[in-house]
Amino acid sequence: MSGKDQNKENKKFSKNLISWQKDFGRHNLPWQKQINPYKVWISEIMLQQTQVKTVLPFFEKFMQKYPDIKALSKSRIEDIFELWTGLGYYRRAENIYKSSQIIKNKHNLIFPSTFEEIIDLPGIGRSTAGAILSLAFNKRYAILDGNVKRVLERYFAIKAEKNIDKELWKFSENLLPKNKNDIYSQAIMDLGAIICKKKSPLCEKCPVSLDCKSFKFDLTNVIPIKRKKIIKKEKDLNYFLVVKNKNLILMQKNPNKGIWANLWCPLNFKTKDDCKKYLKKINLKPNIYHYASIKHNLTHMKLNINIYRINVENYPISEEFYWKNIYDKIATAKPFVEIIKKLTEELENENSLLFKAKKGT
Ligand code: SF4
Numbered sequence: 001m002s003g004k005d006q007n008k009e010n011k012k013f014s015k016n017l018i019s020w021q022k023d024f025g026r027h028n029l030p031w032q033k034q035i036n037p038y039k040v041w042i043s044e045i046m047l048q049q050t051q052v053k054t055v056l057p058f059f060e061k062f063m064q065k066y067p068d069i070k071a072l073s074k075s076r077i078e079d080i081f082e083l084w085t086g087l088g089y090y091r092r093a094e095n096i097y098k099s100s101q102i103i104k105n106k107h108n109l110i111f112p113s114t115f116e117e118i119i120d121l122p123g124i125g126r127s128t129a130g131a132i133l134s135l136a137f138n139k140r141y142a143i144l145d146g147n148v149k150r151v152l153e154r155y156f157a158i159k160a161e162k163n164i165d166k167e168l169w170k171f172s173e174n175l176l177p178k179n180k181n182d183i184y185s186q187a188i189m190d191l192g193a194i195i196c197k198k199k200s201p202l203c204e205k206c207p208v209s210l211d212c213k214s215f216k217f218d219l220t221n222v223i224p225i226k227r228k229k230i231i232k233k234e235k236d237l238n239y240f241l242v243v244k245n246k247n248l249i250l251m252q253k254n255p256n257k258g259i260w261a262n263l264w265c266p267l268n269f270k271t272k273d274d275c276k277k278y279l280k281k282i283n284l285k286p287n288i289y290h291y292a293s294i295k296h297n298l299t300h301m302k303l304n305i306n307i308y309r310i311n312v313e314n315y316p317i318s319e320e321f322y323w324k325n326i327y328d329k330i331a332t333a334k335p336f337v338e339i340i341k342k343l344t345e346e347l348e349n350e351n352s353l354l355f356k357a358k359k360g361t
Helices: 003-024 037-047 052-065 069-073 077-084 091-107 115-119 126-137 146-155 165-174 181-195 272-281 334-359
Strands: 233-244 248-253 264-269 288-297 301-312 321-325
Touching: 003 181, 037 052, 037 091, 037 126, 052 077, 069 091, 077 091, 115 126, 126 181, 146 165, 146 181, 233 272, 233 334, 264 272, 272 288, 272 301, 288 334, 301 334
Parallel strands: 233 301
Antiparallel strands: 233 248, 233 264, 248 264, 248 321, 288 301
């Protein structure tokens, strides 16, 4: 195809997508209402490696607490972690905190509007910067998230076993319209999310099906080519819920590197025996009993987590420890959210039984 014909086809692609988006795209996502760069930024960071339906309640809570960059810039990192609890990939919360300080100190509390300034903020890569610039500023920047990659690979029938991001960026840039880049970016993301789905794409409803090569040559089930999955390493971890007075749970702050950096977690020992030895050293001999087993996936690793419960009357602590009252909110890692909730309910029951027994009822 000649360059001129290709340009014509690219224009048709964006034109069809823009008019489709108006009628069939998503218009009610909370960050689309009274859109501004701040909302788009927070939503884009939350949406990294996380689905829209998971993000929705977290985004709403975040906006209630921090409606704008000024409010966010006054926050403490612990408060952001607490709001983030359950969403996972906590590095994102840390990046939001660091960015808010940069925006306060360097940009006078105004969200920056150039590619160079935006990509300079922690946690923002080329695609996220492109999304913010196009969606919030209507600037002509391309995006390349997972949904967009799938649309492009299918539309151009690219069978690639290796990473071809470099080529896909070129396709993504070539397809950009001259105007209405805010609608166009939303359109291509919507197309990937609701029409050109991973399994069983809805080609009969697709606004670009006439020129889609995968549709034309019946390749929609084979493209994108399934790439070999990296086999994740497995790791066994042992955590210990130390409970005092039936209402306090001992938490320890993680260092600022490694998994769950800066978050509060139950006590961690390499093995149950290590824990026993430590308890003996501090003259404690409580029972240690198995409480739960959880499997948790990180991007690079599979974790098998064993949780034990230990009831104590005392336990010497230093600065990095904290006795969490069962009603305290605390920023903890995702695998411990449900476990702490379960333990809290059990402790409430144990306390009420104790209360009744004391009253003789
Ligand atoms: S026609 Fe089908 S495969 Fe092609 S872009 Fe549309 S939904 Fe995707």
